[in-house]
Amino acid sequence: xxxxxxxxxxxxxxxxxxxxxxxxxxxxxxxxxGLLGPNGCGKTTTIAMLLGLITPTSGSIKIDNxxxxxxDHQFLSxxxxxxxxxxxxxxLTVMQNLKVYSMMYEIKDPTKKIEELIENLKLQEFVxxxxxxxxxxxxxxxxxxxxxxxxxxxxxxxxxxxxxxxxTGDFIRSFIEEYQRNNPLSILLASHNMNEVNRLCDHILxxxxxxxxxxxxxxxxxxxxxxxxxxxxxxxxxxxxxEN
Amino acid sequence: xxxxxxxxxxxRHFYLIKGSFxxxxxxxxxxxxxxxxxxxxxxxxxxxxxxFGNAVGVILTAAILxxxxxxxxxxxxxxxxxxxxxxxxxxxxxSPLRSSxxxxxxxxxxxxxxxxxxxxxxxxxxxxxxxxxxxLGLPLYLLLLSLYMFxxxxxxxxxxxxxxxxxxxxxxxxxxLFFIAPLGCIYYPVDILxxxxxxxxxxxxxxxxxxxxxxxxxxxxxxxxxxxxAIGLNIFYIGLGVSIFYKAYKSAKIKGTLVNIGE
Numbered sequence: 001x002x003x004x005x006x007x008x009x010x011x012x013x014x015x016x017x018x019x020x021x022x023x024x025x026x027x028x029x030x031x032x033x034g035l036l037g038p039n040g041c042g043k044t045t046t047i048a049m050l051l052g053l054i055t056p057t058s059g060s061i062k063i064d065n066x067x068x069x070x071x072d073h074q075f076l077s078x079x080x081x082x083x084x085x086x087x088x089x090x091x092l093t094v095m096q097n098l099k100v101y102s103m104m105y106e107i108k109d110p111t112k113k114i115e116e117l118i119e120n121l122k123l124q125e126f127v128x129x130x131x132x133x134x135x136x137x138x139x140x141x142x143x144x145x146x147x148x149x150x151x152x153x154x155x156x157x158x159x160x161x162x163x164x165x166x167x168t169g170d171f172i173r174s175f176i177e178e179y180q181r182n183n184p185l186s187i188l189l190a191s192h193n194m195n196e197v198n199r200l201c202d203h204i205l206x207x208x209x210x211x212x213x214x215x216x217x218x219x220x221x222x223x224x225x226x227x228x229x230x231x232x233x234x235x236x237x238x239x240x241x242x243e244n
Numbered sequence: 245x246x247x248x249x250x251x252x253x254x255x256r257h258f259y260l261i262k263g264s265f266x267x268x269x270x271x272x273x274x275x276x277x278x279x280x281x282x283x284x285x286x287x288x289x290x291x292x293x294x295x296f297g298n299a300v301g302v303i304l305t306a307a308i309l310x311x312x313x314x315x316x317x318x319x320x321x322x323x324x325x326x327x328x329x330x331x332x333x334x335x336x337x338x339s340p341l342r343s344s345x346x347x348x349x350x351x352x353x354x355x356x357x358x359x360x361x362x363x364x365x366x367x368x369x370x371x372x373x374x375x376x377x378x379x380l381g382l383p384l385y386l387l388l389l390s391l392y393m394f395x396x397x398x399x400x401x402x403x404x405x406x407x408x409x410x411x412x413x414x415x416x417x418x419x420x421l422f423f424i425a426p427l428g429c430i431y432y433p434v435d436i437l438x439x440x441x442x443x444x445x446x447x448x449x450x451x452x453x454x455x456x457x458x459x460x461x462x463x464x465x466x467x468x469x470x471x472x473x474a475i476g477l478n479i480f481y482i483g484l485g486v487s488i489f490y491k492a493y494k495s496a497k498i499k500g501t502l503v504n505i506g507e
Contacts, residue, residue, distance in 0.1 A: 014500060019500075044502065044503065045503075048500070048502075048503050051337075051338045052338070053334070053338065053497065053498075053500075053503055054497055054498075054500045054502070054503065055494075055497045055498045056266075070497070073340045073341070073342050074340060075339060076339060076340045077255060077340040079338070080338070081334070081335075081338045083334075083358065086331055086332075086334040086335055087261065087331040088330075088332060088335065089256060089326075089330045089331055089332050091259075091260050091263060091264060091330070092256065092260065092263070093259075093466075094261050094264075096256075096259045096263075099255070100252050100253075100255055100256045100259070101252070101335075101339070103248055103249070103251060103252035104249055104252040104336075104339045104340070105253060105339060105340065106246065106248055106249065106340070130263075139441045146335070169380055189281070195457055213387075222378070
């Protein structure tokens, strides 16, 4: 299967600590990789390096078999990102935001793409409302719409359903599954929601103190660690240092 | 550089201004108040000072030009701060938008914002105080260009600071122009300054611009050498501003501060 993203020996040192320590992984086409680990384990730094927001200390990132050149922003047109912690301009309407980003990503037929996203993500009711007036669930859907505006090959999602009610969370997860079935999309998902990771991810990377300490699919990790579910595996790994 | 990407960021700010009456009001209100205030001060001086009696409107013209500079710089800073306040910065940085396109979009939008605020104020000053900055003639446009370039330079330096040090640099954004204003010789000639300060003042374009403005209004002479010097200095400073902006951006990517200011 074709690998769309390949990370080799990626490392990031800040002044007095190592945030990411020699991690390697790859994502195949139409697959979803989960990034799991306690707060401060290096998930955000890893995502930021993939998006060109942080310069790695060493290691390589290949997108579509080509080395990522931070000076060439064109690689960013193949990717996109959504997180509830990063918002779209609140004073602009949903439609205005989508128009701005469709222009920024140089979408060939923006009207068609926007209409498609509005329909699939059920944004019709509030498309002419200001983004800041919407509920957090609605805003997450807008953020997801923006992240798919350029039909990305690689989508980086940072806790896409954080602080959402179960119904909205389920809607978003179902939408992502459906979208990936119909499009050549690969996803890197950082989440603290174990059910979400279990449901969406084909492969899970368990991170701790900047390193990948274990990996595999949910079933494998649960059985390897002799636990009943992914949450228990997470707790075991996160607390291992204390137990020792 | 892609025009469409530059226009997308300009469109974002057009939508923001268009949809907010307080923002439009704020853009027009301050320059108008400033000009009315300085108009009356100017009128008072022309009645009681022989120097200003010979050059009606020197102070008001200086006030208008200074406001143009102030608005250019503040507009540039505001546009970038809007992205920080709306937590939209990460969305911009992870898009294919290049730094050069961001600079172009902010520079063009800042000009439009400045003109939107200042043009009504200039037209208010004409009948109210019988003063028109258009009396400066063709050199006016060169002086405005020079002021705009310096405003953009200050904007670039503040934006570089915001990128490198985060939102805590915001206070500097508001005060940036005031640091340099005493050396700009806006309302007084360079001769007033102590001898040791003069070379420092003349190393910035502002002193040359305002000296030239006074020369045109008081002596009715245009010294294109002065104007060229101001533009030359501006080209140097704008180049410096761009390189500091790029350096700050690179440094922020190494130190990881982009992620922190964006969330």
